[in-house]
Amino acid sequence: MKTGIKSIGAYLPYHYMTRTTLAAAWGGKKGIGEKSIADVDEDSVTMAVEAAMGCFRFIKREDVNALYFASTTGVYAEKSHSALISVACDLDDAETFTTDFASSTRAGTNALKSAMDSAAANNKTNVLVVASDMRNGFPKSAEESGFGDGAAAVVVGSGEGLIAEVDYFTSINEEINDYWRNACEKYTRHAEGRFCDEEGYLLQVNKVLKKLFNETGLKASDFNKVILVAQKQKLRDKVIKKNNFTAEQTADTLLLNVGDTGAAQGILGLVNTIENSAAGDRILLVDYGNGANAFVLTVTENITKLGAKGQITQYLNNRKELTSYAKFLSWRGIAAAEPGGAFKLPASTSQIWREQNINIRLHGSVCKKCGAALFPINRICDNCGSKDEYNEFRFSDNVCKLYTFTVDHYAGRSDDPLIIQAVAEAGNGCRIYSIMTDFEVDEVYSGMNVEFTFRKMHELGDFPNYFWKFRPLRREKV
């Protein structure tokens, strides 16, 4: 039975910085393109949740029974990220196998390969593979400029409803220190440039392509789209030339406008390519990182169900330039700005665990007797007084209308001072208080549509504490 892709999703942060701004920060002149930058309240987990939510456009949550998370920049060295992302996605704990893929920038497509194997072994299995990364290069380095933040997700399964079928997979392994980051370090290191390029990327990618062509009998001209993950466009173009691919075949992994998204680049390139494909297109995907993975996929007639819902274009068209290099450094904790006042908040591992359906799943309650909707989950209905007579209700994919708000100048961080305190009303009449993120202060008004986005609120208690904020529509369309 064929395995393949059943759904796709992606996420690109709201902020980007031009490489000219990055160059100018160190007295340089011009740079090309833009680097995508996660907001101060985002991390690999929150971006993964966003990308995963994109997948629920084409597959029901109930049909997903595994979640694989891939990243080199997880927030924990010890503790599952996929378990947290699965709960934020509101997947069923009793029905979902979760695991993490880490360390290698090839982790995203390694997870994809494992998902294919799982789907091939069991025709009821649908695996949500989500890759997310936000690496740091040393200040002033080529990596700082080249790296970008983002996430992408695919659901892998078998049988009916495949958007793209996976026809072939092959890979090679290679032990080499070309790019690496030691445990607990912040910045990616690299060996001498020509060694990295020639014995690392070029040698390994060309080798896996040769292996693929030999094993399948396919040749360069048999592909409509060729996705080559690369740290640099220049290196990718050398592979294109050597293997007789054309510029028309070459698919965009968003190096120019987003950057090298590390473990996410392969899946992001795949999602971007599928979003711009027609039925019958044959896709070649090659990912790199201590060896290389190569996939051959064919887009099916089901591609039409995507309609005009290209998420990557949608996110790229709704971004804001970050012009302050100082702010970028502070957001990354590289040169952190003055801390604000202490929070008057309790931090509690037991309460966060106990209330995860509220805080992580964003569940409220709907009274079985009178239908009144409440957030958070309330045991006693505030409308009819019924006790323990409710169904839980997920608000995270609801579009709400802003009911009242204020632009608060004193509640934020010193490097992100404006906070919008907001109350918004969901379609079922329930009001929810939260704060807003990724807004333009002059474009906020009572009555506007807002969606929920999963964000890091603070790190009290020595662990990241997550909740949902409001945001002007980026993921959802009305």
Place this chain on the structure above:
Amino acid sequence: MSYFPDGFKDELAIIGMGCTKYGELWDTGLDDLIIDAAFEAFEDAGIGPKDIQACFFGNTNAPNNCSGTPVTDALKIHGIPVTRNENWCTAGHIALINACLAVKSGMCDIAMAIGAEKLKDKGAGGMGVGRGLNPVRETRRNAPGSFALIAERYFQKYGLTYEEGKRTIAKISVKNHYNGSLTPRAHFHNILTLDQVMNAPLIASPLGLFDCCGTSDGGACAIITRASIAKKLRADPIYIKGFGCSTDMVLPHYRSREFDWTSFEAMRNCAGMAYEMAGIKNPREEIDLAEVHDCFSITELCIYEDFGFSPRGGAPRDIEEGFFERTGGLPVNVDGGLKCFGHPVGASGIRMTYEVYKQLQGKVDNPARQLKNVTRGLSQTFGGPPQIAACMIIGNEKG
């Protein structure tokens, strides 16, 4: 719901009160505030600390859940019931109410309510960021932002532009600053112009710096007894006509039923309870002065309407016409209010009552600000918003 069906009005009286200077009192401790407020009240009542039979302490910010010990340590009134309440901004009123209940119940003859707060020992300005009982849901909520949500809704509901709305509430700040300029113990004494208020830096839109009250150190104290005893101790006791208290849910931000952020059940019911006890039918006419919870300018506007001083939606017009100025039909916050006198949270309800008490006795500290012909006044605090409201109505005559 009816409280005290067998009667309450005029059975109790205040026989002594004290109030410290308010402000950033870096050289004054919580014990100093308690001693200074209490001993002014003892002297005023003509009694001593050993005459107190029960004491109720309003305080929200003392470290480490201190119970009543700051009071027993400072005044050495140990060995009797001394308890602390921390009902946010209403803690002072709750202490007053508890003292009334202790005497009314027959538990004792003389009870003391005291509120004191050392906000300036917290090490930061304002009241801090992060609210509620949950680690994540109200991470960045603070006081100005919470009350600003009310202003946005009020402007929307009554069709005021941002400029019109901001100008309306700015007039409340101008009034209270003028009143505060006449009040020796107030935190601030600067007179503000409308332009200064309008152009001040924004704190939480539409509220600017001068729409927000000060966070101050201060203390205040009241001694309560039976009316029958009061008359023997002084010629001009002030009688307690009624009080009110009402609490909303802790999650009003999530309420959608019967809640539109411009009117608050806690305030309406608190007012209704007190008016019923005091036999007040038309507060706009029957109350001669009021000290209300102007933590933010918009809050005072909402109180005008929820306490029946103004018709619903009519507060902007009354503000425009100067109805709440010291020369108006119902002077409000003639000592400068929280805005200008200052807001040491747990003391404020008692400080407000102190002002009304002194006005009713004709004994305010600056004759230039003494109101004429006043017989009945109201003090009121509001915590949240909009979880809890409390108030007290007092008068210088029986009946």
